[in-house]
Amino acid sequence: MLSWQAPAGLALVLFCVGLAALLARRNLVFVLISVEIMLNACGLLFIAAGMRWGTADGQIMFIAVLNLAGAELAVGLILLLRLRRQVTTLDGDAAVLLDDSS
């Protein structure tokens, strides 16, 4: 059986890739993909911790993260569809409709 450090390191690398993409991208579709990557890395870390201590709690938290990802993505995608009707380019910087000064 693996030691817990290897999966934790993998989760770390995946989370950093997702974080860099989240900060760098302007397209909102890719922002949502980056959030999914980061959530997935968190799930891996939970499972690694569950394996380290030999308890079922890690996998239960993974199921919770899966739920969260599903609910978050449903609402996020609907907001994306709504925004697409207002700003045509899916540019995060173009979503300034709450701005009074313009």
Next chain:
Amino acid sequence: MTFWIAALVAVAATAVAARGKNPIHALLWFVVSLLAMAMVFFVMGAAFAAALEVIVYAGAIVVLFLFVVMMLSLDKEAVVRETSWLKRPVWLLPSGFAAVLGAALGWEIFGAPLPEQAGRAVLPAQVGEKLFSGDILAVEMASVLLLAGLVAAFHLARAEHA
């Protein structure tokens, strides 16, 4: 050995997805990454989580994502615009920050005084037993969360009233 192959595939596919230009292609690369992650879970002895990763994540969540991206009707022009947004300097600062945070956390993980300990596989039966006895509240909370997501999505998706 299987773990390292799967980990390599997961990181490579995720990197390709993160810097892709076409959302559909990026999502398909993300599916590859998820399948590799399922393999990692399986090697770690979490067979139930591996099955969930394939069925729920790759099979339901990403497919929902794919259909919505198809509804956005992105064209060639969108890919060209994406290319213009992703000049190389855009990546410098975010990658730097992520690398610094990652280095700090990696120091914590690999330089830890905690002894390297072999893990123990957790059987699906153990997970189900714990989930539906001691952690039944988590199941209820998950159902409330999904209901809230459903209501929010329904409300936001309705045609606009004047």
